[in-house]
Amino acid sequence: MNLTAEIICVGTxxxxxxxxxxxxxxxxxxxxxxxxxxxHQSVVGDNHARFKELFAQAYxxxxxxxxxxxxxxxxxxxxxxxxxDFLRCKTVVNDxxxxxxxxxxxxxxxxxxxxxxxxxxxxxxxxxxxxxxxxAPGICVEKNGKYVIMLPGPPRELEPMFEFQVIxxxxxxxxxxxxxxxxxxxxIFGIGESAVEDKLYELMTQNVxxxxxxxxxxxxxxxxxxxxxxxPLEAEEMMKPVINRIKECLGEYIYGIDVDSLQEVLVEKxxxxxxxIATAESCTGGLVSKRITEIPGSSAVFDCxxxxxxxxxxxxxxxxxxxxxxxxxxxxxxxxxxMAQGVLKxxxxxxxxxxxxxxxxGGGTPExxxxxxxxxxxxxxxxxxxxxxxxxxxxxxxxxIRHLSTMNALSMALEIIKEI
Amino acid sequence: MNLTAEIICVGTxxxxxxxxxxxxxxxxxxxxxxxxxxxHQSVVGDNHARFKELFAQAYxxxxxxxxxxxxxxxxxxxxxxxxxDFLRCKTVVNDxxxxxxxxxxxxxxxxxxxxxxxxxxxxxxxxxxxxxxxxAPGICVEKNGKYVIMLPGPPRELEPMFEFQVIxxxxxxxxxxxxxxxxxxxxIFGIGESAVEDKLYELMTQNVxxxxxxxxxxxxxxxxxxxxxxxPLEAEEMMKPVINRIKECLGEYIYGIDVDSLQEVLVEKxxxxxxxIATAESCTGGLVSKRITEIPGSSAVFDCxxxxxxxxxxxxxxxxxxxxxxxxxxxxxxxxxxMAQGVLKxxxxxxxxxxxxxxxxGGGTPExxxxxxxxxxxxxxxxxxxxxxxxxxxxxxxxxIRHLSTMNALSMALEIIKEI
Numbered sequence: 001m002n003l004t005a006e007i008i009c010v011g012t013x014x015x016x017x018x019x020x021x022x023x024x025x026x027x028x029x030x031x032x033x034x035x036x037x038x039x040h041q042s043v044v045g046d047n048h049a050r051f052k053e054l055f056a057q058a059y060x061x062x063x064x065x066x067x068x069x070x071x072x073x074x075x076x077x078x079x080x081x082x083x084x085d086f087l088r089c090k091t092v093v094n095d096x097x098x099x100x101x102x103x104x105x106x107x108x109x110x111x112x113x114x115x116x117x118x119x120x121x122x123x124x125x126x127x128x129x130x131x132x133x134x135x136a137p138g139i140c141v142e143k144n145g146k147y148v149i150m151l152p153g154p155p156r157e158l159e160p161m162f163e164f165q166v167i168x169x170x171x172x173x174x175x176x177x178x179x180x181x182x183x184x185x186x187x188i189f190g191i192g193e194s195a196v197e198d199k200l201y202e203l204m205t206q207n208v209x210x211x212x213x214x215x216x217x218x219x220x221x222x223x224x225x226x227x228x229x230x231x232p233l234e235a236e237e238m239m240k241p242v243i244n245r246i247k248e249c250l251g252e253y254i255y256g257i258d259v260d261s262l263q264e265v266l267v268e269k270x271x272x273x274x275x276x277i278a279t280a281e282s283c284t285g286g287l288v289s290k291r292i293t294e295i296p297g298s299s300a301v302f303d304c305x306x307x308x309x310x311x312x313x314x315x316x317x318x319x320x321x322x323x324x325x326x327x328x329x330x331x332x333x334x335x336x337x338x339m340a341q342g343v344l345k346x347x348x349x350x351x352x353x354x355x356x357x358x359x360x361x362g363g364g365t366p367e368x369x370x371x372x373x374x375x376x377x378x379x380x381x382x383x384x385x386x387x388x389x390x391x392x393x394x395x396x397x398x399x400x401i402r403h404l405s406t407m408n409a410l411s412m413a414l415e416i417i418k419e420i
Numbered sequence: 421m422n423l424t425a426e427i428i429c430v431g432t433x434x435x436x437x438x439x440x441x442x443x444x445x446x447x448x449x450x451x452x453x454x455x456x457x458x459x460h461q462s463v464v465g466d467n468h469a470r471f472k473e474l475f476a477q478a479y480x481x482x483x484x485x486x487x488x489x490x491x492x493x494x495x496x497x498x499x500x501x502x503x504x505d506f507l508r509c510k511t512v513v514n515d516x517x518x519x520x521x522x523x524x525x526x527x528x529x530x531x532x533x534x535x536x537x538x539x540x541x542x543x544x545x546x547x548x549x550x551x552x553x554x555x556a557p558g559i560c561v562e563k564n565g566k567y568v569i570m571l572p573g574p575p576r577e578l579e580p581m582f583e584f585q586v587i588x589x590x591x592x593x594x595x596x597x598x599x600x601x602x603x604x605x606x607x608i609f610g611i612g613e614s615a616v617e618d619k620l621y622e623l624m625t626q627n628v629x630x631x632x633x634x635x636x637x638x639x640x641x642x643x644x645x646x647x648x649x650x651x652p653l654e655a656e657e658m659m660k661p662v663i664n665r666i667k668e669c670l671g672e673y674i675y676g677i678d679v680d681s682l683q684e685v686l687v688e689k690x691x692x693x694x695x696x697i698a699t700a701e702s703c704t705g706g707l708v709s710k711r712i713t714e715i716p717g718s719s720a721v722f723d724c725x726x727x728x729x730x731x732x733x734x735x736x737x738x739x740x741x742x743x744x745x746x747x748x749x750x751x752x753x754x755x756x757x758x759m760a761q762g763v764l765k766x767x768x769x770x771x772x773x774x775x776x777x778x779x780x781x782g783g784g785t786p787e788x789x790x791x792x793x794x795x796x797x798x799x800x801x802x803x804x805x806x807x808x809x810x811x812x813x814x815x816x817x818x819x820x821i822r823h824l825s826t827m828n829a830l831s832m833a834l835e836i837i838k839e840i
Contacts, residue, residue: 015458017448018635019644021441024463028437043444043461050459061423215438222438274596279727285713286699286706289727293705295817296781298729304737305727307699307709313724313767317737347733361716378557398716400576 003036003175006062010070010079011153012045022028022155023068027162034167035181035228036064046076052086059086063146063175069153071136073115079150080121080139087143089123091420096123096130097137104135130164133157137356140169147173179228182235184257186223186246187265188413191253193221199249210235210242218400219407220262255414262410263291270301270351277413278349279305280318280339282330283357283373287406304347308339318342329368330358333385336374340385344378351417353377355410359401360391371397373405377412379420384412423456423595426482429813430499431573432465442575443488447582451601454587455601456484457649466496466627483566483595489573491556491727493535499570500559507563509543516550517557524555549585553577560589564616567593599648602655602678606643606666606687608830611673612839613641619669623662630659632666637639638820639827640682669754675834682830683711690721690771693840697833698761698767703777703793707826712762724767728759738762749788751776753805756794760805764798771837773797773829779821780811791817793825797832799840804832 007024014021024041031038036222040061042383044051051070058065070079084091097120105112119136122128129138134157139150147164151158166274170176188196196214197204200223204212225242229235247254256265270277279288279302289305291297306317311330314320320338339354357373371391377384390404391397427444434441444461451458460481464471471490478485490499502512504762517540525532539556542548549558554577559570569579569586588748590596608616615625620643624632630647645662649655667674676685699708699722709725712718726737731750734740740758748754759774777793784790791811797804810824811817 013635014445015448015461016452016635017445017450018637020445025434025437028435029719030437039465039467040474041435042464045459047459054460095580126720214431215436217438281706284710285718285722286701286709286725290704290710293727293729294819294822298705301732302705303728304733305706305725305729306737307706307713307725307727308722308723309713309719309725310486317724317726317766325739346737363719397576399714402714 003064004062005031005036005038005064005066006058007038008051008058008065008067009042009043009153010046010051010067011043012076014043021179023151023153023158026155026159027066027068030162030167031366032224033181033183033226034170035226043284046070048078048082053081055086059146059148064149064170066151068151068158071119071138071150071152072090073113073119073135077118080123083141083148083150084123087141087148089126089141090383091121092124093117093136094120094122094128094214097128100130100137101135110174113388129161129167129169131157132160138162138166140166140384142173145175147356179230180232180235181226181228182232182237182239183224183226184243186225186243186250186254187259187262188221188223188250188253189255189257189262189407190220190252194231196221196223196250200246200368203245203249203372207242210239212242212246219404248252255411260415261291262407263295266410266414267292267295267298267301269414269417271297273417275350275417275420276301276303276347277346278303278343278352279409280343280352280354281305281307282309282314282339282355283359284355284405284409285309287402288355288409290354291406291410303349304343306343306346311319314339314342318346331358331368331372333374333376333387336376337378337383337385340376340378340383344380350420351377351379351413353413355405355409356389357405359398359399359405371401373401373408375405375409375412377409377416379416382416386412410416423484424482425451425456425458425484427458427461428471428478428485428487429463429573430459430466430471430487431463432496434463434489435465435741442569443573443578446575446579447486447488448585450582450759451602452644453603453646454590455597455646456642466490466498468498468502471499472502475503475506477568479568479648480700484569484590485566486569486571488571488578491539491558491570491572493533493539493555497538500543503561503568503570507561507568509561511541512540512544513537514540514548514557517548520550520557521555523745540683547589549581549589551577551581553580558582558586560586562593565595583784599650600652600655601646601648602652602659603644603646604663605679606645606663606670606674607676607679607682608641608670608673609639609675609682609827611641611670612624616641616643616670620666622668623665627662628648629653630662631826632662639824649688675831681711682827683715683836686830686834687712687715687721687836689837693837695722695770695840696723696767698723698763698769698772699829700763700772700774701725701727702729702734702759702775702831703779704775704822704825707822707831708773708775711826711830723762724771726763726766734759734762738766751778751788751792751794753794753796753807754795757798757803757805760796760798760803764800770840771797771799771833773833775825775829777808777810777821777825779818779825781818793821793828795829795832796824797829797836799836802836805834 127140227235344352360370550746764772780790
């Protein structure tokens, strides 16, 4: 099985740059995991003729064509019409979509206009994916062994529909009969992509199935192990020794497999161990606590974060010694430690992390250039404090320095709770 | 002048969904501002043949073709080679690029490999944009009145290069001789897109030049006023009455013109008035302080943020009365007010904002469903507290509720300092 897919995103707002196209990478990640190759992606405005021309090319090149957007009620929305036109499909009204839509408007006390009925019209014989978060249903038309999948544009409608309806549907199609493709994502922090490649050179170059591919993400590395076999079980068995080998080589740097982020793993581990964490932030300005609290259920492990931007607050709220602030400066290991210890005491948490550094663009000195950051992690009995140089010495890096500081703080928190 | 442009982003990592394509919307926004139309955008992998085929189509369709990515030193990187191949350009080594590259490697104590020289090779007679944030220069080749612009892929290299080198270069080209296109972006918060359309219906439908176009952005509305004229001055004059009319209609909802964000305006206004702000956050978990501190120079206006997730911390650090926490609950106007007053006192700031609410997915009740958020803004003499219902009642909205709470907190801070 060597399937190819092509994504066409429809919408003038994309061409104007008013919104960032997150649908294409979302769908792409899922396709990559299924082993479906992609060679092209396009964005086109709400224009019948241009869309149809582009669609014809995609239909020629790919096995699966996925569109997002242009399923709305207005005249502009023409994805479905253009595709039906091209494929010469008859259309019918999908009763379930229509009654869901009527329900949707009733619930919101709004009038359903005649335009909206257009959204419930689907090609005859098509698979319909009902929309749990909006009005336009998704549609899949199969013709001559090619699959055309039309999805609504808003990510919060498209994402669950694709993940929970389209993928299971695709998996039931004959083209997937004789093979299972599975992937595991190994998340790595604290080592660069080239060092990972160096350590895993043989594994990465000599393995075709399972394959091992690295992807650099902002500040971390993702290794994707993918196996194709006749059954899922067999694919899993094939991946085991490869994953074990990776664990041997990268041990300490791996923070999770098939997880989304450092903060997800941290909140999970804290909850497992029944621990609470507190944060004391200077240069990250609340970004560490923001990351922790973006995980649902984080309130079980997080009570308190102090963003002490000024020295006075470091002293008054966290109890950092004024003398040390003067002697070592706010950006120092001494102050980082006292900040973490201060918030540990204040909050009664079991573990605390702190950040203090120079995020720039101003504020750097020859001894402590922009990008110098001290991070501490403490528990009642243990403390770690480290100095980082997080600047690449170029351009506006404020957000990058804050981001990398946050990643390191989360990682050090994970490190210090390992043995609790 | 009716110029069209087309963007081609090159990179297999884009097709795998491992990174989100921010280059296309960045370039698009600038093109839209210049009045250059776009009808297509594409993404293609690192494949010579496929890129060349796509490029040929774009070259046929558009006046300006802009590529991003594929200018690196490795074999994979073939954007420039494929374009030179297609346009039959001779190539030369650009001395300045080469010596900059040598300097770049020397500074970092790294060896410059022979591969890297490839990056300094440019088509003969091309305009070269030196790269201040990396090694690959950008290039513009003009042929038969068409402009082919090749830019490096990393956003931190591409963005400043495009804004400060490519746009000024384009503006000097003959095609721009007889017209000036200028835009102003009016940023609006606190009113929905449809209500804006309603209030400005005539202005938006009857004006072609200047044109007025609304764009909904997460939680806010952007109105873009664009005029074409023979001179920039004339374009400005044409826009004045339109902008004044918009100010009349939307007055209080406009938070800035040609600004980037609420937090930018807030930090600027605070600095102007010599005021300091403090934050006390519950449901936003540090997002408000993160937003404020992402603005360079924010340390002049921000000293202290408390993220009091637990009731105990609300009481202990911010002085919220335990009795009121029990009587009204943590999600209440009373507690929001006390949180803001508490951090105002603790920090000695001039103004403070607080958030307390239910971001979900858990924690909602019939009286206070998920999405209920109380926000307070206080100064020594004044206080505002408001209840918001920020849920749309669908799916996973945690991040959306936190985002909208933050926007409202920033907006209320702006409101309360207006008369100071």
